[in-house]
Amino acid sequence: MKTRIVELRRGILEKNDKLAAGLRNRFSTAGLLVLNLVSSPGSGKTAFLEWTLRKLVREDARAAALVGDLETDNDARRLASSGAPVRQINTHGECHLEAEWVSKHLEGWELGALDYLFIENVGNLVCPSNYDLGEQIRVVLLSVSEGEDKPLKYPTMFNSADAVVITKMDLAGPCEFDREAAVKNINEIRPGIRIFETSAKTGTGMEEWLGYLAEQRVGERAHEPARQ
């Protein structure tokens, strides 16, 4: 018997990370902007996405969505009413989406024929932070009723985000939402991040959000390799 130390030095989620890197490459080649939307359950992700999809479809942008939930296809049906192609991913108990499921649910979609793909993750501010889905932009949503200290409670997720969307701003008054405290906390965890203050009900802040999407898409197209 001999004791031996075998160095592995490998990422535990390496399989997911490799798949995600492959997806990101495909998305970039197709000139497609992909956003991963994460938040707590009930933060208004679906309403926010529904508004976004409707508007993009009306403006003739080619947008599609994948929506993750433990069970039911309620969100997919709701989002599909926007006219955009939508597919539901049911995780049947798993608390996050993985790159493999994204890849599987994209089968049959012509990526080059899309401008935007939104992936609505399972409502959870912890687990999805570990799983790269190949997105170019990770957006954390935070509703005004959740408490201004949410970024401090979930630093991993907020720190890994590229943009924060504050939702339900129409309820800021009744919820006694302290906007300054929220913005300060977000900046403590993720200095300099873009913050959008929105309401999918009244449309507040949504034009600014759409402007950001267009901006990011132009940026993404700039990376697009020249076609032979």
Next chain:
Amino acid sequence: MHEIFVVSSIIDAVTESLAPYSGAQVKEVRLRVGVLAAVTEESLRFCYGIATENTRLAGSALQIDQLPVIVHCDPCGQDVELPSVQSFRCPLCGTPTMDLRQGRELEIESIEIDEVEEDIRT
């Protein structure tokens, strides 16, 4: 919450790495886990004990090296450790920074195995 999936990925990776050591017994698995890795040690250990039963990792010890967040501060011109994850500012000069150098790791560093004689000979 997803520690069970993390543990299952550990089992897969370690089992795969044991291919050249057919009869070896795993004594210890050593992880490097950054404080921003969104897994808790207690939960990892709990899942590890259960999920490794009836696998080649059964009975092995789990060694977890917790890694603090290290950021690079431009004005100070050096890498500095953050005392907590409640503020991403240089603890020396207060400048906000997102230049992360450590803290997101979720890695298997190494495994310690007891090789059997026939493996050593081959």
